[in-house]
Amino acid sequence: GENVEQHPSTLSVQEGDSAVIKCTYSDSASNYFPWYKQELGKRPQLIIDIRSNVGEKKDQRIAVTLNKTAKHFSLHITETQPEDSAVYFCAASQENRDDKIIFGKGTRLHILP
Amino acid sequence: DTEVTQTPKHLVMGMTNKKSLKCEQHMGHRAMYWYKQKAKKPPELMFVYSYEKLSINESVPSRFSPECPNSSLLNLHLHALQPEDSALYLCASSQGTGVSYEQYFGPGTRLTVT
Numbered sequence: 208g209e210n211v212e213q214h215p216s217t218l219s220v221q222e223g224d225s226a227v228i229k230c231t232y233s234d235s236a237s238n239y240f241p242w243y244k245q246e247l248g249k250r251p252q253l254i255i256d257i258r259s260n261v262g263e264k265k266d267q268r269i270a271v272t273l274n275k276t277a278k279h280f281s282l283h284i285t286e287t288q289p290e291d292s293a294v295y296f297c298a299a300s301q302e303n304r305d306d307k308i309i310f311g312k313g314t315r316l317h318i319l320p
Numbered sequence: 321d322t323e324v325t326q327t328p329k330h331l332v333m334g335m336t337n338k339k340s341l342k343c344e345q346h347m348g349h350r351a352m353y354w355y356k357q358k359a360k361k362p363p364e365l366m367f368v369y370s371y372e373k374l375s376i377n378e379s380v381p382s383r384f385s386p387e388c389p390n391s392s393l394l395n396l397h398l399h400a401l402q403p404e405d406s407a408l409y410l411c412a413s414s415q416g417t418g419v420s421y422e423q424y425f426g427p428g429t430r431l432t433v434t
Contacts, residue, residue: 239419239420241422250410250426250428251363251410252425253422256420258420294360296363300419302418302419302420307365307376308419312361313360315360
């Protein structure tokens with residue numbers, strides 16, 4: 208089955224700097240990669256996703272890149288703000304195959320003032 | 321209404337108790353999910369209901385029993401739980417089946433088993 212590795216487990220960046228979170232997946236058949244943000248004590252929320260037919264997707268300060276050959280994908284947050292502090296989960300799945308999303312273990316992002 | 325609601329928010333139960341968690345959505349979503357989340361861990365899928373039928377059971381112990389009375393409601397019946405079952409239980413729903421439909425999570429029920 209699919210296995211998703213996520214690094215780092217904890218990341219601290221100065222407000223205004225960029226943050227990068229990296230994930231690798233094992234199943235080359237995976238073709239859909241969502242990212243979830245979970246603030247302390249709150250529910251996970253989808254922030255961005257990417258399908259395997261594109262290499263990059265951007266939404267304001269957030270971007271995700273995908274390298275299918277290397278089986279890794281990354282989340283990039285630019286101009287970080289205090290409200291970006293949260294746990295971020297990457298995930299991988301096979302679109303149209305089943306309803307299962309395999310999550311990475313999460314990255315706790317701290318934005319330092 | 322664009323929200324998934326869950327009740328109760330917190331639940332403390334003994335190992336011999338029977339209790340139920342409830343989840344509701346009025347977005348017309350056809351897939352509903354139960355996840356278990358331990359502290360500092362990602363959500364773990366437990367069950368998936370697709371069009372009110374159980375489509376995935378991730379080998380969850382029988383002390384957890386899901387029920388989908390209608391397309392808007394999802395229950396999780398709990399019986400004879402163990403202390404290690406203490407966790408945040410998240411419900412989610414999505415417009416259709418298939419992982420590329422965004423899953424909307426509820427706020428969760430924080431369960432403590434004593």
